[in-house]
Amino acid sequence: MSPLTAEIVQQDKLREAMERGVTDAELTEIARQIQPADLASFLQDLTRPEALRFLERLEPDLAAEVLTHLDPEHQYHLLDHMDPESARAVMACMPSDAILDVAGAIHPRQTEILLQWLPEEYRRKVRDLMTYPDYTAGSLASVDYVAARETWTVDQTLAHVRKVGPRVEVVSYIYVLDAGGHLVGVVSLRELIVSPGNQLLSEVMNREVITVPASTDQEQTARLVARYDLVALPVVDDVSGRMVGIVTVDDLLDVIEEEATEDIQRLGGTQPLEEPYVRAGFFTLFRKRVGWLLVLLLAEGITATVLRHFEFALMQVVALSFFIPLLIGTAGNAGSQAATLVIRAMAVGEVGPRDYARIILRESWLGLALGSVMAVAGFIRAIMLAQSPLVALTVALALVIVVTISTTIGTILPLIGRRLGADPAVFSAPLITTVADGIGLFVYFEIARRVLGLD
Amino acid sequence: MSPLTAEIVQQDKLREAMERGVTDAELTEIARQIQPADLASFLQDLTRPEALRFLERLEPDLAAEVLTHLDPEHQYHLLDHMDPESARAVMACMPSDAILDVAGAIHPRQTEILLQWLPEEYRRKVRDLMTYPDYTAGSLASVDYVAARETWTVDQTLAHVRKVGPRVEVVSYIYVLDAGGHLVGVVSLRELIVSPGNQLLSEVMNREVITVPASTDQEQTARLVARYDLVALPVVDDVSGRMVGIVTVDDLLDVIEEEATEDIQRLGGTQPLEEPYVRAGFFTLFRKRVGWLLVLLLAEGITATVLRHFEFALMQVVALSFFIPLLIGTAGNAGSQAATLVIRAMAVGEVGPRDYARIILRESWLGLALGSVMAVAGFIRAIMLAQSPLVALTVALALVIVVTISTTIGTILPLIGRRLGADPAVFSAPLITTVADGIGLFVYFEIARRVLGLD
Numbered sequence: 001m002s003p004l005t006a007e008i009v010q011q012d013k014l015r016e017a018m019e020r021g022v023t024d025a026e027l028t029e030i031a032r033q034i035q036p037a038d039l040a041s042f043l044q045d046l047t048r049p050e051a052l053r054f055l056e057r058l059e060p061d062l063a064a065e066v067l068t069h070l071d072p073e074h075q076y077h078l079l080d081h082m083d084p085e086s087a088r089a090v091m092a093c094m095p096s097d098a099i100l101d102v103a104g105a106i107h108p109r110q111t112e113i114l115l116q117w118l119p120e121e122y123r124r125k126v127r128d129l130m131t132y133p134d135y136t137a138g139s140l141a142s143v144d145y146v147a148a149r150e151t152w153t154v155d156q157t158l159a160h161v162r163k164v165g166p167r168v169e170v171v172s173y174i175y176v177l178d179a180g181g182h183l184v185g186v187v188s189l190r191e192l193i194v195s196p197g198n199q200l201l202s203e204v205m206n207r208e209v210i211t212v213p214a215s216t217d218q219e220q221t222a223r224l225v226a227r228y229d230l231v232a233l234p235v236v237d238d239v240s241g242r243m244v245g246i247v248t249v250d251d252l253l254d255v256i257e258e259e260a261t262e263d264i265q266r267l268g269g270t271q272p273l274e275e276p277y278v279r280a281g282f283f284t285l286f287r288k289r290v291g292w293l294l295v296l297l298l299a300e301g302i303t304a305t306v307l308r309h310f311e312f313a314l315m316q317v318v319a320l321s322f323f324i325p326l327l328i329g330t331a332g333n334a335g336s337q338a339a340t341l342v343i344r345a346m347a348v349g350e351v352g353p354r355d356y357a358r359i360i361l362r363e364s365w366l367g368l369a370l371g372s373v374m375a376v377a378g379f380i381r382a383i384m385l386a387q388s389p390l391v392a393l394t395v396a397l398a399l400v401i402v403v404t405i406s407t408t409i410g411t412i413l414p415l416i417g418r419r420l421g422a423d424p425a426v427f428s429a430p431l432i433t434t435v436a437d438g439i440g441l442f443v444y445f446e447i448a449r450r451v452l453g454l455d
Numbered sequence: 456m457s458p459l460t461a462e463i464v465q466q467d468k469l470r471e472a473m474e475r476g477v478t479d480a481e482l483t484e485i486a487r488q489i490q491p492a493d494l495a496s497f498l499q500d501l502t503r504p505e506a507l508r509f510l511e512r513l514e515p516d517l518a519a520e521v522l523t524h525l526d527p528e529h530q531y532h533l534l535d536h537m538d539p540e541s542a543r544a545v546m547a548c549m550p551s552d553a554i555l556d557v558a559g560a561i562h563p564r565q566t567e568i569l570l571q572w573l574p575e576e577y578r579r580k581v582r583d584l585m586t587y588p589d590y591t592a593g594s595l596a597s598v599d600y601v602a603a604r605e606t607w608t609v610d611q612t613l614a615h616v617r618k619v620g621p622r623v624e625v626v627s628y629i630y631v632l633d634a635g636g637h638l639v640g641v642v643s644l645r646e647l648i649v650s651p652g653n654q655l656l657s658e659v660m661n662r663e664v665i666t667v668p669a670s671t672d673q674e675q676t677a678r679l680v681a682r683y684d685l686v687a688l689p690v691v692d693d694v695s696g697r698m699v700g701i702v703t704v705d706d707l708l709d710v711i712e713e714e715a716t717e718d719i720q721r722l723g724g725t726q727p728l729e730e731p732y733v734r735a736g737f738f739t740l741f742r743k744r745v746g747w748l749l750v751l752l753l754a755e756g757i758t759a760t761v762l763r764h765f766e767f768a769l770m771q772v773v774a775l776s777f778f779i780p781l782l783i784g785t786a787g788n789a790g791s792q793a794a795t796l797v798i799r800a801m802a803v804g805e806v807g808p809r810d811y812a813r814i815i816l817r818e819s820w821l822g823l824a825l826g827s828v829m830a831v832a833g834f835i836r837a838i839m840l841a842q843s844p845l846v847a848l849t850v851a852l853a854l855v856i857v858v859t860i861s862t863t864i865g866t867i868l869p870l871i872g873r874r875l876g877a878d879p880a881v882f883s884a885p886l887i888t889t890v891a892d893g894i895g896l897f898v899y900f901e902i903a904r905r906v907l908g909l910d
Contacts, residue, residue, distance in 0.1 A: 033663050037682050162649045172627045172644075172686075189627075189644055194617045208488050226712070227492050229705045231627075231686065249704050250684045256708060257681070260715030261799055267722065268795025268884060269788050277800040278810055282817060286824055289792050296788050297829055301836045303780035308840060314776055318769050321776040325758035325892050328780055332787075333724050333751050333885045337744050340723025344716055345732040355733055362737060369741055374752055381756045385763060429723060429884060430788045437780050 010034045011042045024057045031058055040069035052078060056086045064093035072105035076114065084117075091117045096126050097142040097251065103130060104139070129245060137221040138214030140255070141235040141245030146174045148201055150184060155197035161189070172231055176205050181242035183209055183234055212247070213238040219259045222252040223349060263347055267340055269296065269430040296430055302438040303328075310445035313454045319386040320448055323395045324441065326381070330374055330399060331406040331440045332433035338363050338410030339432045346418060360411050367407030371400040394451045398444040405443070406436035465489045466497045479512045486513055495524035507533060511541045519548035527560035531569065539572075546572045551581050552597040552706065558585060559594070584700060592676040593669030595710070596690040596700030601629045603656055605639060610652035616644070627686055631660050636697040638664055638689055667702075668693045674714045677707040678804060718802055722795060724751070724885040751885055757893040758783075765900040768909045774841040775903055778850045779896065781836070785829055785854060786861040786895045787888035793818050793865030794887045801873060815866050822862025826855040849906045853899040860898070861891035 010033070017030050031039055043051045043066060055063045055078060067075050067090065075098070079087045091099065091114075099118070103111045103126070111130075115123050125143045132138025146164055148157050157174060174192065176185040185205030195204045211234045212221050225233050225247070232246045262272035271288040273280050280288075307314065307324075314321055342359065345351045351359065375396040382392035410432045448454060465488070472485050486494055498506045498521060510518045510533060522530050522545065530553070534542045546554065546569075554573070558566045558581070566585075570578050580598045587593025601619055603612050612629060629647065631640040640660030650659045666689045667676055680688050680702070687701045717727035726743040728735050735743075762769065762779075769776055797814065800806045806814065830851040837847035865887045903909060 035663075035665065035683055037684070158648060161645070189648075190616070193613060193644075193648075208490075210490065222708070226705070226708045228490055229492070231705070249708065250681070250686070253677070253681045253704065253708060253711060256711050257715070257803060260712070260719070261803065264715070264719055264722065264795055264799045267719065268791050270792045270796060273796075276805050277796050278805045278814070282821065285796075285817075285821055289789075289821070290825055290828055293785065293788055293792070293825055293829060294832055297781065297785050297832050298836070300781040300784045301840075303784070304777040304836065304840050307777040307780070308774075311773055311777075314769075314773050318766055318773075319763075321769055321779070322759040322762040322766075324776070324779055325762070325783055325896065326752065326755040328784075329755045329758070329889060329892060330748065330752050332888070333748055334744075336723050336885055337725045337748070340719055341725060341728075341732050341740075344719045348712060348716065350731050350733045359733070362740075366737065366740055366744070370745055370748055373745055374748060377749055377752050381753070381759065385756075385759050430791055433787070434784060437784060441780065 010038060014039075014042060018054070027057050028059045028062060031062060036062070036065040037069045039066045043070070044074075048077075048081070052081055055090070056082060060086070060089035061093040063090045064095075064098075068094065068098040072101045075102050076106045076110065079114070079117075080110070088117045092119060092122075095142055095144050096122070096129065096245070097140065097144075099126055100129055100139070104134065132214045132244075135218045136214060137212045137216040137218060137233075137235045137247055138237075138244060140218055140221070140247045140251050141214070142248065142251075143245045145232070145234075145246045147177050147243075148174050148187075150176050150178070150200065150202035150205065152201050153197065154192055154195045154199050154201070154204065157187075157201060158192055158197075161192075174201075175234060175243060175246070176201055177243060181240075183211060183236065183243040185209065186234070209234060211236045211243075214244055218252075218255045221247060222255045222259075225249055225252050226256075259347075263344070267343065267429055269293070292430070296434050299431075299434045300437060303441055306438055306441045306445070310441075310448075313445055313448055313452075316454050317388075317391065317448070317452055319388060319391050320394070320445070322386060323378075323382055323391075324444075326378065327395065327398055327402060327444055328437045328440045330378070331402040331436045334367060334370055334374075334403045335406035335410035335432040335436045336429040338367070338407045339414055339429055342411050343414045346414065356415055360408065360415070363411040364404065364408045367404035368400070370407065371403030374403050375399040390452050391448075394444070394448045397447050397451070398440070401443050401447075402436070402440040405439055406432070409436055409439075465493060469494075469497060473509070482512050483514045483517060486517060491517070491520040492524045494521045498525070499529075503532075503536070507536055510545070511537060515541070515544035516548040518545045519550075519553075523549065523553040527556045530557050531561045531565065534569070534572075535565070543572045547574060547577075550597055550599050551577070551584065551700070552595065552599075554581055555584055555594070559589065587669045590673045591669060592667045592671040592673060592688075592690045592702055593692075593699060595673055595676070595702045595706050596669070597703065597706075598700045600687070600689075600701045602632050602698075603629050603642075605631050605633070605655065605657035605660065607656050608652065609647055609650045609654050609656070609659065612642075612656060613647055613652075616647075629656075630689060630698060630701075631656055632698060636695075638666060638691065638698040640664065641689070664689060666691045666698075669699055673707075673710045676702060677710045677714075680704055680707050681711075714802075718799070722798065722884055724748070747885070751889050754886075754889045755892060758896055761893055761896045761900070765896075765903075768900050768903055768907075771909050772843075772846065772903070772907055774843060774846050775849070775900070777841060778833075778837055778846075779899070781833065782850065782853055782857060782899055783892045783895045785833070786857040786891045789822060789825055789829075789858045790861035790865035790887040790891045791884040793822070793862045794869055794884055797866050798869045801869065811870055815863065815870070818866040819859065819863045822859035823855070825862065826858030829858050830854040845907050846903075849899070849903045852902050852906070853895070856898050856902075857891070857895040860894055861887070864891055864894075 014030060014034065017027060043054060046054060103114060118126065129138060129141055146161055148160060172189050174187050175183055176187065178184050185207045186209045187201060187205040191204055210228055212224060214235050215238050232248045234243055235245050235247055236242060237244050265272045269292045273288060378399045379392050379396035382395040383389060386392060413432060469485055469489065472482060498509065501509060558569060573581065584593060584596055601616055603615060627644050629642050630638055631642065633639050640662045641664045642656060642660040646659055665683055667679060669690050670693050687703045689698055690700050690702055691697060692699050720727045724747045728743055833854045834847050834851035837850040838844060841847065868887060
């Protein structure tokens, strides 16, 4: 049975149980056989009062797990409307990074209320994590890890794991901290199991631990985890060096996906959306798009100036204007190809400064090769339509030169942007197309003037 | 110390040790303090004979770990040139998914040689996995997991984990198989540790296991793991239902990144590259780009026909031609925005068929709103340049209509494409721009004819 079919069958079972009027314990029992993520989908199809009632009937640990699969605003809404007793019990079971997400999504005053529901000690840790800005390793960190002291024996540590295990997110690794809260080593659960019970952690732990400062950008953090094939990465405070939490690979899966979405939106000439496209409001979408459209329109204004400059040519050979869209369109496409390839290669960390010269050279030659093919196709098209060999020759020559130039520009602009510290994806395909348009027209008419002898 | 600084310091230490002439055991000792991924970078800066010599001196398990961080061709080259004794020892320590990668990257005849180096039992399992096509869950699977029987006790299972632990990739979960090799349950190492030693696995294991058929697309597999926050996902054979391996979340991190790269390349009008851009050859890049460029050029040919159709208008009011690039450029940008947003939203699974109508409606209204703003800006630009209010009015009216149309087309084309079963990213931004160009010009001149009274 595929996961999706299974989901539907299970939801039916659940719905039927609710209608049948089972006890809370029975309902929890049935719900436990369903993945929390699927319960969350089920919840989203209920009305708000139904959803609340359903959550309150589940045991708090399961309710907490289900909640974490909803978006933060929705989580807060449900917690806020639950009876306070249940809300407190559920919150006590939620992982700290989920609480952090909720806290970050709501009004600061609401955050205060929310945090009051947490146990004292835990509240302090979560408050610490809240000091790290969004999109950093610190903002993704969870405090639900197993910590130990190097003076503990393997048996003591295993006993500790048994005690705190159900509460923490990742137990595959145990982090060994000194009295000041600094990470001094890490030991895997696997190593603990194979080691003699009376051995000290200081003897079995691995002292070479990869950590990230809390201020590290989330995308960089994700690349680190991918590079070193880690399951969880400890996060340390930038100043004190103390361990503040762990980032787990499943959170970074989302980060990589979100960052790619942002890059794609920028490449398409939209400012990145903060919410999923489907849920974004009309005005948000308008605001994120109108800015670039306007900038590009004003930049395109240069093409009108270039064309007026060559008005004499247009008046003498009107057929020249027939091929303007074809010429600048092709140039723009070639430029987009180069730009998206280079921008993506930079985004995934493939391109370093030592590659710049080679890439630019290679793309220029590619531009020339592609431009030559386009020239042949363009010549045939032009001669069929305009029936003037000289106009067709002009189109062909312009295509070679303009495709070469725009491919080169498409390569160079993102590289320059990066040198200047800008996000390379700001050099969207539309921007490169626009720049190429102005240059392309100028080249076209200069060639026309010479080939057709216009003055 | 940041990971990158640490890497440089460690590599210096290693280089110095090699020059000092330490014993093999000492070299391994020093190398063990460095992350395998960093050792792999170090290796890449050595000459081939140096790299071989270095690998042969390391203990096989470490050499194997280092190898897995190189690309498959490079791995094969090194294994092939190592002395056969060492190569065999290293291969015996390599995870099965790495062996699979190497086998997939080389000539079938070489694959046979490679597999001969593996222990008999293991070779059979790897050969089984090789039957699954690329880009499926089966092709990503690893056979290095811990399997157990439901009749085993917790203590027996822990003893088994201690024995096979060092050899397997993930020990956080133990997979319980029946005599026929079917997965009947899963138990986490954490649960094992907290359970009484004489309890049977059948009593502690969880019978609700999420699995994927081996033929599942890798992107879908990654989404499943992300949705259910899994660390590892068991893969079962489509036909027999037997468990064939596990896919781990760190492999899927790479999948999500690769799939995003492919989508970006398609959006930029390039066929997806199979290798990193930086390493792609000139001819490969040419081949992946020339096709779409040519198709788009031929499609743009329609604009030349439209313009010739309106030759009379161009001859009477040459100023009309000044605004052609601005008009179609802006329309193309608006269309690209809509298309990239919709395509990405579909790619990440946000948009379902029930959203289609709402999205199309919303985007049409957005097109109208954006078009109105563009019309004002375009009117001002046109009147400054052409000094003809009627031409400026034509430009403004055309902008409203054309931006609305191209935004709508940019939304609808990817949705239709999906209905027809095509990858939505095939509807690249350049394609939408091209379609919008032809329509845009037609609208522009029809308006001009009416506003300026041309015939």
